[in-house]
Amino acid sequence: MSHLAYLIPGWILLVGVYGIVTSRNLVHAVVCLSVAQSATYVLLLVIGYRRHATAPVFSDIKPTGDVVDPIVQALTLTDIVVGATVTALLLALTVQVAKRRGTVDPDRLRSLEP
Amino acid sequence: MILQIAVGLPFLVATLLAGTGRWLPRVAVDALATLTVAVLIVLLSLVLASGGTTVWLGGWREGVGIPLVASPLTLGLTLTIAVVALAALIVSWRYFAEVQAIFHALMLLFTGAMCAFVLTEDLFDAFVFFELMSVVAYALTGYKSEEPDTVHGALNFGIVNSLGAYFTLSGIALVYARTGQLGFAAIGKSLREDDALVTLAFALICTGFLVKAAAVPFHFWLADAHAVAPTPVCMLFSGVMVELGVFGVLRTYVLSFSRAIPAADVRTALLVFGSAAALLGGVMCVLQRHIKRLLAYSTISHVGLLLVGVGLLDEAALSGAATYFLGHVGVKAALFSGAGLLLNRYETVDEHDLHGRGRSMPVTGTIFLLGGLGLAGLPPYGTWAGKAVMEEAGGVWLTALAVVASALTAGAVLRVWLRVFLGAGPSRSDSGDHEEAETRFKLSRLPWTMVAPGVVLVLGGLLLGLLPGHVIGRAVASYAHLEGPVPTPWTPAGVLSGLLAVAFAFGVAVLGLRGYAPRVALLHRLHSGHIGDYVAWLMAGVTVFGLLLIAR
Numbered sequence: 001m002s003h004l005a006y007l008i009p010g011w012i013l014l015v016g017v018y019g020i021v022t023s024r025n026l027v028h029a030v031v032c033l034s035v036a037q038s039a040t041y042v043l044l045l046v047i048g049y050r051r052h053a054t055a056p057v058f059s060d061i062k063p064t065g066d067v068v069d070p071i072v073q074a075l076t077l078t079d080i081v082v083g084a085t086v087t088a089l090l091l092a093l094t095v096q097v098a099k100r101r102g103t104v105d106p107d108r109l110r111s112l113e114p
Numbered sequence: 115m116i117l118q119i120a121v122g123l124p125f126l127v128a129t130l131l132a133g134t135g136r137w138l139p140r141v142a143v144d145a146l147a148t149l150t151v152a153v154l155i156v157l158l159s160l161v162l163a164s165g166g167t168t169v170w171l172g173g174w175r176e177g178v179g180i181p182l183v184a185s186p187l188t189l190g191l192t193l194t195i196a197v198v199a200l201a202a203l204i205v206s207w208r209y210f211a212e213v214q215a216i217f218h219a220l221m222l223l224f225t226g227a228m229c230a231f232v233l234t235e236d237l238f239d240a241f242v243f244f245e246l247m248s249v250v251a252y253a254l255t256g257y258k259s260e261e262p263d264t265v266h267g268a269l270n271f272g273i274v275n276s277l278g279a280y281f282t283l284s285g286i287a288l289v290y291a292r293t294g295q296l297g298f299a300a301i302g303k304s305l306r307e308d309d310a311l312v313t314l315a316f317a318l319i320c321t322g323f324l325v326k327a328a329a330v331p332f333h334f335w336l337a338d339a340h341a342v343a344p345t346p347v348c349m350l351f352s353g354v355m356v357e358l359g360v361f362g363v364l365r366t367y368v369l370s371f372s373r374a375i376p377a378a379d380v381r382t383a384l385l386v387f388g389s390a391a392a393l394l395g396g397v398m399c400v401l402q403r404h405i406k407r408l409l410a411y412s413t414i415s416h417v418g419l420l421l422v423g424v425g426l427l428d429e430a431a432l433s434g435a436a437t438y439f440l441g442h443v444g445v446k447a448a449l450f451s452g453a454g455l456l457l458n459r460y461e462t463v464d465e466h467d468l469h470g471r472g473r474s475m476p477v478t479g480t481i482f483l484l485g486g487l488g489l490a491g492l493p494p495y496g497t498w499a500g501k502a503v504m505e506e507a508g509g510v511w512l513t514a515l516a517v518v519a520s521a522l523t524a525g526a527v528l529r530v531w532l533r534v535f536l537g538a539g540p541s542r543s544d545s546g547d548h549e550e551a552e553t554r555f556k557l558s559r560l561p562w563t564m565v566a567p568g569v570v571l572v573l574g575g576l577l578l579g580l581l582p583g584h585v586i587g588r589a590v591a592s593y594a595h596l597e598g599p600v601p602t603p604w605t606p607a608g609v610l611s612g613l614l615a616v617a618f619a620f621g622v623a624v625l626g627l628r629g630y631a632p633r634v635a636l637l638h639r640l641h642s643g644h645i646g647d648y649v650a651w652l653m654a655g656v657t658v659f660g661l662l663l664i665a666r
Contacts, residue, residue, distance in 0.1 A: 009284070017653055020273065021646045029645055033273055040283045047291040072290070075238055079283065082245045086276050089249060093256050093269045100262035109266055112338045112643035113407075 005046045013039035026094045026104040030087060037083045041076050048072035117169050117184050120157040120192075121233060124150060124226030128219040135215020144207050147218035151200045151225060158196060158229075162189045176300065180236040186589035187436070191354075191361065192229040194440065198353045198447050199225040201567035202346040205451050208561045209346060209458065217257060224250045224350065228358060237286050237319075237370070238296045241279065244322070244362070248275045251355060255343040264342040266643065271339035274648050278325030278332065281656065285318030289370070298369035305374040312374050317660040320363050321652075324659070327359025328414045329421055330390035331651040334641060337398070340410030345454030348406065349447040352413040357420060357439055364424050364432075375663070377427045383662035384425025387655075389515055391418025396522030398637060400622065405453045405463040405530055409446065412489060412523035416442050416497075419519055422512065423504040430601045433587035434503030437578065437603075440586070441496020444575025445488035449527065451568035452481040455560060456534070465530050470537030477565050479535035484572045486531055490524030490619040491516075491612045493603075496578030502608030503601050513611050520615040525622025532623055539627035579603065 016036025023029040048069030056070035098104050127150040135143055161167065161184050170179040203221060206213065227247035234240050252275075256268030290296060292311055293304040305312060321332075328336040336356065340348050367380055395415030402408035420442070423435030455478045457463050460471055472479055491498035501520070505513040532538040587601075640647075 013280075013284070017277070017649060020277070020649045021653075023646055026269065026645075029273060033276060036277060037280050040280050040287065043284055043287045047287055071296075072287070075287075075290075078238075078242060082242065082249075085249050086245070086272065089252055090269060090272045090276075093252070093259075093265050093272065096256070096259045096265040097262070097269060100260070100265060106645050109643060111641075112263060112267060112270075112341065113638050113641040 005049075006043070009039040009043035009046065011039075012036070012042060024105050024107065026097060026106060027091065029106065030090045030094060033090070034083060034087050037079070037086075040079055044072040044076045044079070116157050117161055117167060117182055117233070118171075120154055120161065121182065121226070121230050123154055123157070124222040124229070128222035128226065131215045131222065132219040135219065138215060140213075143215045143218050144203070147222055148200065148203045148207075150222060151196055151203060154225070154229070155193065155196045155200065158189055158193050162186070162193070176297070179297075180234065180239055181297065181299075182233045183235040184233060188232050190436075190586075190589055191232045191358075194443055195225060195228045195232070195350075195354045198350055198443060198571075201447060201451070201571055202349045204563050204567050205349070205454065206344075206346040207563045209454060209564055210344075217254075220250050220254050220257075221347075221350075224254060224355075228354060231358060232361065235298045235369070236296050237289065237298055237301065237366075240298075240362070240365075241283055241286055241322075244282070244326075245276075245279050247355065247358075248272075248279060248326075251275075251339075251351065254347045255339045257344055257347070258342075261342065267338040267342035270643065270645055270648060271335045273645050274332070274335040274652060275322075275325055277649060277652060278322040280322075281318045282320075282322030285315045285321070288315035288318065298365060301370040302373060305371060308374050308376070312371070313663050314660070316366070316371050316375055316380075317656065317663055319366050320659065321656050323359045323362030323366070324387060324421075324655070325359070325652065326356060326362065327417055327421060328356055328391065328395075329359075329387040329418065329655075330394050330414075331655045333391060333395070333414045334648040334651060336414055337407050337410040337641065338643060340413070341404060341407040345406070345450055345457060348409075348450040348453075352409065352450060353443040353447040356413060356417050357443075360417060360421050360424055360435075360439075363421070367427070379663055381425055381427055382665070383659055384427075385422055386662055387659065388418045388421030388423075388425055391415065392422065392515055392519040393418075394637075396519045397632070397634070398641070399523045399526045400626065401631065401634065401637070402526065403465040405456065405465060405468075406450070408465075408526050408530065409449055409453060412526065413446060415519045415523050416446070416489070419501070419504075419516055422508070422515070423500070426504070426508055426512075428507050429590070431504050431507035433590045434500045434507065434601070434603075436500070436586045436590050437496055438500025438504065441488065441498070441500055441575045441578050444571045444573075444578065445485050445495070445497060448481050448568040448572035448575070449485040449489075451564070451571070452478050452485065455481075455564060455568075458564070459560070465533055466542050468534040469539070469541045470534070472535035473537060475535070475560070477560075477569065479531065481568045481572055482527060482531040482535060484576065486524050486527035486619070486623075487616065488524075488572065488575050489520060489527055490616040491520045492616045493609055493612045494576070494579030496575050496581075498608075498612040499579035499603040502603035502605065502612060505611055506601055506605065506608065513607075517611055517615045517618065521618035521622055524615070524619035525626065528619055528623035529626040532627055540629075 019032030053066035056067040169182045231243035252272040325332040399411035
């Protein structure tokens with residue numbers, strides 16, 4: 001696997017972080033956090049990739065050649081579950097911010113430092 | 115088998131409570147949650163009494179298996195977590211007039227996740243439990259979701275901590291790419307050489323833990339979250355959750371990276387980040403008038419000091435850091451419970467609004483006085499014993515840092531004590547900003563269940579320094595595979611620096627009462643509550659941490 005592939009997750013992570021830093025809307029910020037997290041999915045899958053290898057299914061067919069690493073796929077699945085929980089919770093909190101503060105623009109939220 | 119039951123029990127009861135809690139009477143919910151944590155303490159003590167054990171889950175041995183490691187150190191940590199959770203649950207019996215069973219379920223999940231994070235010795239498992247504990251913490255912070263500040267604080271907490279955790283996961287992925295292993299010890303066996311990838315992986319893994327440990331500049335979320343979270347939850351946050359970040363860094367380095375990356379490189383990075391947190395936390399602490407926010411900044415400062423103690427990567431300093439951690443847990447959890455008592459009685463935790471109004475609450479006043487002295491590090495507090503040992507290992511600069519940080523944070527707490535409970539200084543109540551009391555109705559007199567945990571915890575922190583240091587020292591030494599004599603804090607220099615810090619703390623308190631405040635509007639502006647700013651600081655922090663690791 002070419003090392004260039006490892007630049008893709010780095011790029012996705014930076015795009016997500018840039019989105020949060022410049023965000024004008026909390027929903028957008030939460031989604032950008034998910035984008036940043038997608039970088040970890042891609043990174044894990046890149047690590048497990050083998051050229052010309054098949055899926056790691058061993059139940060009824062016997063794989064003849066190489067298979068890709070099943071561990072990183074399990075890690076990615078767990079990671080997706082974690083991500084879904086975080087996104088759902090943060091979006092619920094955003095709804096509450098919108099209700100109580102009347103805005104979802106981080107620039108217009110009052111500072112918490114008195 | 116006992117260990118597996120201890121790990122599973124809180125999750126099981128939490129699920130049960132979340133499902134059936136709405137039909138159960140409040141008393142049953144309280145009793146079930148408290149009983150569960152009490153049983154957890156008994157189970158963990160049983161394992162400790164039997165000398166600890168390592169369990170390979172599902173019978174899979176090393177190579178593919180996931181170990182649960184119960185050593186004296188991890189058991190000591192989990193027992194501390196469980197004891198603070200018990201105290202927080204007892205406080206919340208009468209603290210909340212109305213509370214749903216989901217609160218108890220979340221508290222149990224939180225406790226269980228923290229214990230599992232400590233016990234598991236698999237890097238990816240540790241990440242999963244780390245995330246579980248974080249997500250439950252966001253939900254607990256935003257529990258009073260009708261308050262605008264609360265949801266805002268919880269959201270900042272959530273975004274910054276989740277981003278940190280994703281950095282950790284990227285680092286774990288890189289380590290797996292290099293070694294094909296996920297167990298801490300297994301990684302340690304295969305990682306022997308330092309190169310760019312290994313350093314990058316270490317920096318990424320540490321980022322998530324340092325965000326949790328609120329090292330500067332990753333600390334912004336902590337004050338926002340602590341100021342708004344329900345007070346019993348703050349006891350757990352400040353007492354143990356934040357410190358688990360430091361434990362994460364220690365474990366990652368000692369078990370997995372100590373052969374590959376020279377200690378000298380890691381030491382510089384950790385000392386810089388820890389010292390910055392100790393100083394900035396102390397200064398911000400003095401500037402606050404909202405008592406919970408003030409205590410939050412003192413946590414940043416003290417955990418910074420803890421990170422310095424751990425970052426010395428020296429056996430003596432490490433046993434000092436462990437003592438310091440235990441002493442800080444008692445003192446800080448007690449102080450938060452004291453803040454909860456004030457909030458209950460007067461519906462505000464603004465220092466100026468409360469001027470002189472605490473005269474009728476002698477026990478709460480005593481908690482604040484004893485807590486303030488504990489933060490300053492008066493002998494024989496655990497904070498003092500730990501600090502004295504760390505100072506001896508670190509040298510003069512660390513003594514100066516520790517004295518300044520403890521004097522600032524303790525000075526702020528003692529100022530609150532003088533102003534609120536003795537009515538000292540001029541009265542300038544001007545905010546008129548009342549918080550909704552978490553209790554909803556004023557109790558005619560404070561029930562013992564709300565007062566006793568704080569008193570017991572602060573006395574525990576006070577008497578800890580009398581405990582012979584070798585108990586804690588040996589637990590740490592066996593974990594870190596370090597050999598060496600366990601130092602005693604009872605040296606002339608140690609006692610002197612403790613007394614000096616207390617004297618300075620009273621100086622800071624009196625100056626604060628007279629209205630002297632440093633003019634640092636810039637610092638207030640930096641802590642803006644703006645999520646974009648916080649994330650930008652996080653990226654700057656990651657970059658600096660990485661640069662410090664490679665600067666030789």
